[in-house]
Amino acid sequence: MPTISRKGKLTPASPIRKLVPYAEAALKKGVHIYYLNIGQPDIKTPKVALDAVKNNDVNILSYSTSNGSEAYREKLAQYYAENNIHISSDDIIVTTGASEALLFAIACITDPHDEIIIPEPFYANYTSFAIAEGVNVIPIHTGIDSQFSLPKISAFEKVINQKTKAILICNPGNPTGVVYTKEEIRQLKELALKYNLFLIADEVYREFVYDGEIHHSIMSENDMEQNAIMIDSISKRYSMCGARIGCIISKNKVFLSAIMKMAQSRLSPPTYAQIAAEAALQTPKSYFTEVVAEYTKRRNVLVKALKGIDGVTVFKPKGAFYCIVELPVKDTDHFAQWLLEDFQDQQETVMVAPASGFYSTENLGKSQIRIAYVLQQKDLLRSVIILKKGLATYTHLFPNKTLESVPSS
Amino acid sequence: MPTISRKGKLTPASPIRKLVPYAEAALKKGVHIYYLNIGQPDIKTPKVALDAVKNNDVNILSYSTSNGSEAYREKLAQYYAENNIHISSDDIIVTTGASEALLFAIACITDPHDEIIIPEPFYANYTSFAIAEGVNVIPIHTGIDSQFSLPKISAFEKVINQKTKAILICNPGNPTGVVYTKEEIRQLKELALKYNLFLIADEVYREFVYDGEIHHSIMSENDMEQNAIMIDSISKRYSMCGARIGCIISKNKVFLSAIMKMAQSRLSPPTYAQIAAEAALQTPKSYFTEVVAEYTKRRNVLVKALKGIDGVTVFKPKGAFYCIVELPVKDTDHFAQWLLEDFQDQQETVMVAPASGFYSTENLGKSQIRIAYVLQQKDLLRSVIILKKGLATYTHLFPNKTLESVPSS
16 A cells, blocks of 8 residues: 555544544434534624625636735725725735735745744644644743733744744734733744744734734734735634635735745635635624624623633633633543433533644643533533532542642643 | 745646637637637536535535535445446545545655656646656657557666655556556556556546446556555546536555545545535436547547548547547647647637646657547638638748647657
8 A cells, every 4th residue: 555644644633623523423312512622613694795795796616816815905005904904905815815825925934944933832733834834833832820911032943043034923823812011022023034034923813802902913003014924714713714715915026926826736725715805805893893792791701600610710812712720630632522421411512622732832722621601601501510510520530630739831 | 025935836837728818818709719729618517416416405504524425425435336347435535626536646656856657648747746756757769550559568668766666557548548457457557566566547537438448447456555556536437527526546554544644634635526526426327428439429529530641640538538640740839839720720720628727758759739629520621621611721821930840759
């Protein structure tokens, strides 16, 4: 049998999706599952986007241009202007989700064995994209105790070397819910300029900031045109994960021309989805006000309920719709699987994402899970009750797998 | 300024799309262009597919499963069964176009500096995908004089070495229009088994075979389960290039599990497009009968007209909807650009794809162009008249750039 490649072997299974077979088995047994594991919002997609697709007048479903339809890119530039991000439609290349945008960006700026610095914990697929390009992720630790804020500049300088090509952040953060301050963004800019690095910001959760926090885009910073690469997507903004429409934005023309060649090689982003995306830009501001109010309530309910469980630590997220929760168990991979395989409370259980997949440093995050608060408040509350009961049973069944006090990572 | 990567620099601009700026300039001057350069069919997408999207009842545009919706994969397996390809829905991973399928397949079976053998000329984006994975393409020459048929097995054996991981074919062929015989497929199978190689077949033009030719899929061959990887797409079959739905099919479970991890890393293929794709499978057989009849007529009209031009050689394609045409000029890159920039006949010109981009051997194909016969017969005839007049003017203006007799490549 011919063999598969190193990257074929090394690419990790999704920590968010790898429990799916256990979930399917639970469903077959008639167990209802509350899905806290995946960032698939239950918020309705804006009607204006849905209607645009229903009323489309396509007769031949053709390719679009490789960088995405011009009409969409022009309207998108207006959207950014309203968000204090001043770019032209030529600075945008539309991609098949932020996933493709990230893969293209990393491919375009790194050679095999180069390094990218990423604050940890981070979105698990960054690891897959790095492996795909033969690149090493150098994690910079951020902790639940310091609210996942960035460490001092010296922590970065300690790991920057000739192989370092970029710093990659997710802001607002998945899985942490951190929202970086203007000072933190300026610090990263300073590093990028001083060490001639790209600064890649995954800003797909731009709209999801709470308690009056303000999101600072790297594209709003001056004097960083050659270094700044913004990654975006409509998946979360308009609850359109299945569209698969994202984009890469940069004012660095050498970078963007190279991305354009990669975009040409895969011909075009999906056409129906671009129709939806263009229409979605007409979504009234009130949509976001309502969505943010709803997520704020969900977060508050969730965090309060979680704090009521003995031995549980939780950071109250400032943005996105995830939170990292530290549990009094030694291995949440085992615990999460057990919840699906062997536990139920009144024929119900929960599916959570073990956090180890969000860390590249070995053995970190093993007591943590990520919860996506994309369910209604009553379902979140019920989920926390199940989690609490599950923890109690698990502690009883596996005393050697549980912790007396919570470790700080 | 931070620098871009080797692959960022090396990825070629699309030979099919790189002339776009000159076309745009011509359009601005009011010149009408006949597009012979791109495989975007003018055939209508089946109504059943268009209607399914118009009548969709999506309220939240969610991710699908990473390997594509189960309903779609099950119906797809039935379609293949009707085409003498017996696979199960579990052997399929739905991708964002054949482009992603090819990229994943190459990523999954090659490490940097490995080699893939491809009969030349070949689809230009194979080069981009190989560069993306750091892989070397080893071309096997096929010539217009021998109707682009495969050379003897010894020609392959001469280049096979320890770094060889796969043979990649496109059947029916883009850009040649070749349809491999059962003997040719068996010969490739023999090679794959003898040297423990993967055999990747890009079969996106399966339905487009003429004059009673029969398409032989590699998946219809026995005893090659661990070696065979089929790449497919609905882009050409249903004139749905903009859907961006393709798939990878293999019975090699180790290979497919690794592909699944890559599929998970980009979350899911586009959802609306899967609705269209699933419905498209209900397209009546008569659709293909009509389409094939139409392409046969177009091909006949085109080839006959081209043969009427002095110094032009053309292979009458047996499948797909492209043909390679050898012109009495030294550099079709220059000629194609000149047609757009400086030539017009009654305010009209043609856009063709210079063939050099379809060759990886340097200096091959420089006298050739690829014509996609995706226009109506009268437009094809008019295009050939423009091409003939253009050739006459070009010969007159640039005698040192034209050839007295046609070279054989």
